[in-house]
Amino acid sequence: MTSVSSPGTALVTGASSGIGKVYAQRLARRGYDVLLVARDGARLEALGADITAKTGRKAEFLVADLGNPADTGAVAARIAADPAITLLVNNAGMGVERQIVGADADKVDAMVQLNVAALTRLSVAAVNAFTARGRGTLVNIASVVALIPENFLGAYAATKAYVLALTQSLQSELKDSPVRVQAVLPGLTATEFFDRAGMDKATLPPEMVMSAEDLVEAALAGLDLGETITIPALPDAADWQRLVDDRVRMAPGLSLRHPAARYGVGTAVPA
Numbered sequence: 604m605t606s607v608s609s610p611g612t613a614l615v616t617g618a619s620s621g622i623g624k625v626y627a628q629r630l631a632r633r634g635y636d637v638l639l640v641a642r643d644g645a646r647l648e649a650l651g652a653d654i655t656a657k658t659g660r661k662a663e664f665l666v667a668d669l670g671n672p673a674d675t676g677a678v679a680a681r682i683a684a685d686p687a688i689t690l691l692v693n694n695a696g697m698g699v700e701r702q703i704v705g706a707d708a709d710k711v712d713a714m715v716q717l718n719v720a721a722l723t724r725l726s727v728a729a730v731n732a733f734t735a736r737g738r739g740t741l742v743n744i745a746s747v748v749a750l751i752p753e754n755f756l757g758a759y760a761a762t763k764a765y766v767l768a769l770t771q772s773l774q775s776e777l778k779d780s781p782v783r784v785q786a787v788l789p790g791l792t793a794t795e796f797f798d799r800a801g802m803d804k805a806t807l808p809p810e811m812v813m814s815a816e817d818l819v820e821a822a823l824a825g826l827d828l829g830e831t832i833t834i835p836a837l838p839d840a841a842d843w844q845r846l847v848d849d850r851v852r853m854a855p856g857l858s859l860r861h862p863a864a865r866y867g868v869g870t871a872v873p874a
Contacts, residue, residue, distance in 0.1 A: 611689030612661075614638040614682060616669060616725070619646035621794030622744060623694040625819040627662075628654060633823075635690065636661040640678055642668045669695045669721040670713055679728035686736060691729040693722045693766075694744045702756035711758050718762035723769065730773060733782040740783045742826065743770045747788045747834060750846075763788075767832070774831045787822040788834045789813070 613630040617623035619641035627637045631654045639647045644666040651662035665681065667674040682688055696718045699710050726741060733739025745766040752760035770786035777784060791812045818835050825833030834843060862868040 609634055609636060609660075612636040612638055612685070612687040613690040613692065614640060614678075614688050615692040615694060616640045616678070617695030618664075619643045619650065622789070622792060622815050622819060623692065624650060625815045626692050626694060628657075629819050629823060630690070630692075631658040631660040631662065634660070636687070637663070638681075638685075638688065639664040640667050640669070641695070642666065669725075670697075670717045672716070672720070672724075675721040675724050679724050682725065682728040683732050688729075688732070689736075689738060690740045690742070691725060692742045692744070693725055695721065696744065696762075698759045699757055703758060706757065714758065715762060718759075719765050722766060726769065726773070730777065730782055730784075734777075734780060738781050740785070740826070741770075741773070742785045742787060742822070745770070745786045745788050747790045747836070749788060770831070783826075785822075785826050785830060786832050787818075787825070788832065789818050790836045792818050 610633070613627070613635040615623050615627045615630070615637060618627045618637075618639035623641070627639055627650065631637050637651070637654060637660060639651055639662065641647055641664075644664065647664035647666065651664050654660060654662040665678065667678050669675050669678070682691065697714050699706065699714050701707070701710075703711075722743060726743065729739065729741045733741070743766050746760070746763040748755040748760040749764040749767040752764065767786050767788070770784050773784045791807055793812050793814050813836060821835035822833050825835070832843060834840075837843060856863075
């Protein structure tokens with residue numbers, strides 16, 4: 604049973620390995636009970652037992668394939684029904700190592716289902732449940748490729764740009780509420796992701812690859828600092844803020860009655 608002093612239960616998707624596994628371990632050290640979600644029940648059971656032995660926190664697991672809408676719905680229902688859940692880490696995701704031209708459309712669809720549709724379903728369940736409970740935190744794992752899609756071929760970067768945009772939109776909506784949101788944008792991270800995407804980790808420049816442990820520690824530090832967007836490898840946070848400021852400055856000119864004069868179309872008004 605969760606103690607009064609506990610911050611609650613953290614539900615972590617994709618918890619059987621990599622970033623999700625480290626999140627579960629670190630959050631348990633912070634006093635959270637954990638609810639581990641992934642497809643591999645044996646890995647989840649072993650991880651849960653290890654977490655309980657090392658931290659004394661309760662560790663449950665829920666076997667679910669978030670590429671399956673029915674399983675995603677079951678996890679969403681658990682978030683809605685369990686008042687102990689106060690934190691959701693939307694970490695489950697996949698990549699497809701292929702440009703769009705010549706890609707297997709079924710594999711791309713599966714990636715979009717997991718990276719976009721499932722994440723959205725769980726995000727909606729979480730923010731609604733947390734709002735009703737008066738507290739809660741949603742952490743969405745995006746990627747730096749959301750900012751540099753030209754450097755990463757295929758639809759993967761687009762799915763992560765969606766995660767970033769969704770989180771920013773939620774932050775705007777929830778800014779006056781007790782519910783917190785954070786998007787974490789990892790760079791290259793030493794996990795099984797590359798093996799599953801059919802990529803050879805040995806070809807990656809070692810100076811560009813962060814350990815999952817360092818990544819999660821930095822992400823949690825960013826959460827402690829109140830960051831909505833955390834880019835663990837970015838040396839100067841002001842670089843991100845400049846990008847945000849430049850984008851916001853464009854806002855007044857993004858939707859106007861007339862086309863810009865440079866197009867010479869219709870009743871364009873000279874600048």
